[in-house]
Amino acid sequence: MLEVVDNGSAPRLVVFDLDGTLYPRELYTGLVLDVIGAMFVELRGEPPDRAAREVAELRELMRTDWSRTSATAFVLAHGVGVDQWREYRDAHLSIADGVRPDERVVRELARLRAVVPIALLTNNTTGAAEAILDRIGVGARGFTAVVSADDVGGRPKPDPGAFRVVLERFGVDARHAWGVGDRYDIDIKPLRELGGAGIAVDGPADLPAAVDHLVGLLSSG
Template identity: 30%
Template sequence: MSNLAVLFDLDGTLLDRDSSLLLFAQDQYDRFPELRIAERDVFIRRFIELDQHGYVWKDKVYQQLLVELSISALEWPVMLDDYLRHFPGHCVAFPGLSETLSRLKQQGARLALVSNGFGQFQYDNLKALGVEHLFDAILISEWEAVRKPDPAIFHRALDKLGVSAENAWFIGDHPDNDIRAARAAGLKTVWKRSGQFEAPPEADAVIGDLTELLEVILPADL
């Protein structure tokens, strides 16, 4: 099966970002006495709301959050730097991540990560999940100077893997950036269920748990 490629999104697909962000927000509040001018639950809830599932970068989040909660003893760059340094320590993988990737590798599949975001930050998050060594290629939009849904980033990943689009799958949670974009680039797609989005009808398959991916991609006799 060396001609099989499986490409993955990171946030919301491999990384349980919602759980990770909650753990980080709780820890950040507890580590900064200056934040206690606000109630703990209020700080955490508003931080998560402003984050909008990662689609608002934290410079904007902290600028608004500190103003809203009247926290003047801290500057937003300090909070942003703390986020960059400490978030990876709270990364939570979705169940079955390591087992699923390992099984795909055992069957000869070539694996790639294709993620939007800041290069070192996303790579540190991947490392925190303990599976970076299983990937044959890692493409992050900042490092690649191209981002999903541009088909160029999918084609670049396939070039690195040496596999054609017709023999490749893409697994992600975003209907546009992942599913529709990957299909437009010629890949088959699997949508990982998300509480944030409706299921895209364009997906070739839908999974709720990563282990279900093996039944979709691997032949039944393996």
């Protein structure tokens, strides 16, 4: 089911999330939890039982409060630097291996890109994001631009600064930007705080309805 947060504007830019939005979140959660546990042991020297308890905390947050839960924000809050997390994740996490082609995602993104610029904003590194996009079948070329963790410095989502990077790259005011993602607090709320709008989805199955809504706004505007 879609959750539409409207501000009365037609989009001049649509900013998509990747994990859980363009492929099912179930492919992401188990893998990222394993990597975080290993990282806490290896980089922070935590006893395995303590790392397991912290991972269990994140697992429960993902289960009960997915819309507000960011793995990146979690590891930063537990004392891992943003560059450490990016490097460790890039070296040890390969979500792309489990992703399958999805013609629906390819079709819907192409349908929207035909009428408005679309960007991808992800806390993945560029290499990881491109590998996932290639496996889906859309590739980085399916977006007008891809903005990754490598481009936003120390301000990944849900920091509004990550969205400012996208807005500045396109020269679009926030009130004319719409976000699309599966976590309201991570993918929609930061843009909303800047004046934008957005659509929260449950995953790729909701993309046709989200695109219908955005195309309708353009048609009526």
